[in-house]
Amino acid sequence: MTPDTVPEETETRVEQLTRRARAAADEREAAAYREEREELLAEHGYTARVREEERAVLVLHPAEWVEDGTVHPDRIDDIDRGIEIPLEGPGEDAEWEVVAEHNREVVEAVREEHGAVHGANAEALAEFCNNHYAKPVEKLSADEREEFLTEYYRRNVWPTDEQKAVVEESVSLAVEAASTGQPR
Known part of the structure; x- marks a missing residue:
């Protein structure tokens, strides 16, 4: 085949x-x-x-x-x-900046709608997306989201206990905010 x-x-x-x-x-x-x-x-x-x-x-x-x-x-x-x-x-930096701006808008939408704890987790997710994949949060695959939760978050983010307790929900909220167009 x-x-x-x-x-x-x-x-x-x-x-x-x-x-x-x-x-x-x-x-x-x-x-x-x-x-x-x-x-x-x-x-x-x-x-x-x-x-x-x-x-x-x-x-x-x-x-x-x-x-x-x-x-x-x-x-x-x-x-x-x-x-x-x-x-x-050419264009790589410009494309990265567009993605980073989009992800910043997602962070602000999550922070405004769901509070500082979810906002801090969304910010960590946005940094991961920007620096590791240069893609919008809603474009992360299931494997990439898992990588964020099991590897990046544990090694690179110093979350509070409150943040750790809700990080999976925060990721879902960020993806939902981006997918529904809230950050625009």
């Missing part, structure tokens, strides 16, 4: 793993991220490489196009099956 494309959630995760591998200080950590990326893509019959020319681009393409790390043009059946994801370049 030859899949037509990579599911959006897998594509997002593969991009995250690639960014983490590129930022990792330890080569073993980087290798682990790349290995997980390759395993995810293999499930869909795809492979990845980072093209470093004017700017870094993550390139995903069907594995049948590749032999010994080289894409063979005669094997390309439909060029639209290839996927390119810019990893750096």
